[in-house]
């Protein structure tokens with residue numbers, strides 16, 4: 001576990017903010033997503049101040065990592081911009097009262113309706129990612145009477161060292177225009193259109209990346225591309241370097257701190273400034289788009305242990321009251337997590353167990369073969385670093401309710417997402433008249 005002021009063990013109990021994890025579980029029930037507001041704020045502030053060392057820029061929170069109105073408000077209060085990737089996320093940031101000029105609309109296949117909604121909402125930038133979108137957006141923005149600012153998603157063909165499923169810049173990726181392919185002509189085409197205003201370029205090379213050299217490579221490639229555009233008289237005002245900074249999940253990962261994330265952004269900024277100078281182009285307005293690193297370690301999921309099954313020499317299952325419906329990441333990526341028994345968090349981990357979920361799938365695992373304190377039925381287990389891509393990927397599979405989310409801020413703990421009821425699960429069900 002990656003302890004900090006707001007996540008620590010005292011007298012054998014796990015604490016989150018001012019609360020004992022077992023008290024939160026008793027008050028709000030399990031499974032429960034707990035988010036630590038202080039950590040989110042601290043990382044956001046670190047990113048924003050790191051960007052100041054570069055100069056003009058913005059730090060956009062990738063809303064898809066954890067999408068709630070309350071955390072969007074918190075992020076906005078700390079000066080963050082927003083990435084949205086759907087009409088739903090756009091609606092969310094509107095409800096949170098976010099400044100639309102600081103919203104970037106991403107997505108490799110925005111629907112006509114989403115394009116309309118983005119224009120109507122006045123989003124600052126569309127990050128265009130296909131010819132179809134360029135055609136449609138040009139036409140609709142011209143009809144609306146105001147050219148739309150756009151960034152163009154470029155695939156820099158830089159392979160980051162991370163899991164295959166989260167690499168987004170390999171050859172043949174579904175994202176972006178290939179830097180050695182259509183990218184150049186695409187930008188020229190955009191510049192020639194009345195409904196669009198070319199403002200800059202975007203790259204996002206993947207997620208859960210530790211290695212600075214991947215970002216450095218991407219900066220080199222993209223600034224060389226900016227030079228090519230400059231030779232055609234096309235200025236790139238904005239460079240958006242995406243997100244993807246890795247977080248701590250298990251002992252195999254480095255222990256990150258907000259300061260370390262700041263350092264990553266400072267490094268990217270330094271590299272951009274250096275390459276801009278080398279290429280003889282103007283230093284761009286720089287955007288970064290962290291998602292996981294802002295909310296990932298802020299999240300802890302609390303479960304109650306139910307069934308325990310031991311297959312000596314093979315595996316011991318400790319089943320919890322959650323699973324792939326509230327954390328599908330093992331099923332999707334074979335992701336790894338670390339955990340503790342919340343009331344024995346200071347004791348040594350004497351067993352190797354697999355935390356299994358309650359869904360009707362063998363692949364419904366929360367964490368496989370992890371070290372854990374001895375757990376008994378009824379104990380509260382805490383799984384760490386669940387703030388990103390857990391709640392936002394949750395479903396109602398097996399008609400399990402998506403767990404509520406509680407935001408802890410010092411001595412306050414409040415729902416930011418209420419528990420779903422059985423009624424909620426059937427809310428949109430209809431029985432056609434002819435069946436009655």
Ligand SMILES: *Cc1c(COP(=O)(O)O)cnc(C)c1O
Nearest residue numbers: 062204207243244289290291292
């Ligand atoms: C997912 C995504 C991000 C955020 O990635 P993290 O790994 O969560 O930091 C940023 N930009 C784009 C375009 C994305 O798709």
